[in-house]
């Protein structure tokens with residue numbers, strides 16, 4: 001930590017210093033074990049932050065009726081082990097304050113959440129260090145218990161519970177310095193170095209914030225963050241956009257660009273180019289979110305892992321569609337990176353209506369169908385939601401092709417659409433396709449330009 005403060009140019013504080021609205025004040029070494037809620041009218045000085053898996057409802061969480069009681073004293077003996085261990089680390093590192101989401105935001109007060117959630121970006125960025133409880137999947141487990149026996153050394157598992165939880169991605173990416181407890185040993189990571197107290201080196205460590213925030217292209221940075229995020233577990237689907245909103249807020253400062261239900265206005269064609277990630281080792285459990293989270297063209301309308309296939313085909317593919325209009329309505333204007341209640345996309349591109357009636361019985365979510373000629377031509381449809389397998393007519397809209405906005409020739413990829421049940425002139429996205437014809441366009445492979453509205 002001293003090394004970092006003295007020598008690391010990249011780690012210097014750049015965001016404005018501002019204390020969180022509330023902090024937990026922890027008793028010092030030598031004093032009786034106690035903690036209380038501290039309402040920080042002004043800058044209270046340096047503090048730590050905690051990033052951990054809730055693992056279910058938090059019975060000790062701060063609610064409106066407990067604020068005055070907690071300002072006198074927290075029910076120390078009733079607090080879960082992870083919280084108590086984080087207090088111990090705070091004490092040992094000679095800090096007075098720690099920020100913990102469940103105790104510093106009033107969980108049953110919508111107004112308070114609306115005020116505090118947009119600040120999470122700065123709360124983690126301004127914390128001196130963030131304690132990342134990587135090893136525990138619930139708050140009762142704690143993380144200091146096995147540290148001192150020292151008889152065995154467990155290699156750092158690739159998948160730690162904390163890396164499976166959606167909310168913690170942004171906590172780890174935004175933190176300036178992380179103190180990571182992976183179950184055995186301690187890792188310390190800042191924007192410059194990553195060190196451990198054992199000889200083992202962390203492998204495939206996800207906490208590499210500079211890889212997310214400093215690539216030249218916004219699209220590349222964002223698609224990597226969203227791919228990682230989509231693999232994680234989210235307890236409430238209503239948090240789909242909220243749990244990545246602090247990363248979005250941070251990127252909007254860096255790239256100065258409008259945000260539309262999880263996509264960037266300056267990078268819309270790339271942002272639309274996502275598909276369900278399916279692999280034999282990891283069969284995807286994918287469906288549209290049960291309640292409305294985002295328009296169908298946004299990855300946020302899907303529960304399950306996604307990828308951005310065009311990121312790897314930049315050398316051969318060029319954008320082939322033009323956005324005429326894209327708009328979303330926010331649930332709350334105060335959460336510009338949070339939930340949306342509606343969204344419309346009007347796009348001009350080459351379309352082709354295809355019928356896939358005969359394959360109904362063998363249809364899986366990934367289809368390989370052959371058009372007019374049996375070889376050297378393929379088309380792959382990757383449907384977003386298995387319930388759309390019953391459809392047999394699709395409208396394909398090219399987003400990328402090797403000929404760009406000129407008449408499409410050999411390779412193309414884009415959106416699979418269907419008429420929205422509400423209104424015939426309006427479409428909704430149901431999947432992603434790519435296709436290849438070695439000899440150029442064939443019969444049945446006729447594309448014409450059109451303007452399409454997608455919701």
Ligand SMILES: [Zn+2]
Nearest residue numbers: 004008011190
């Ligand atoms: Zn550093």
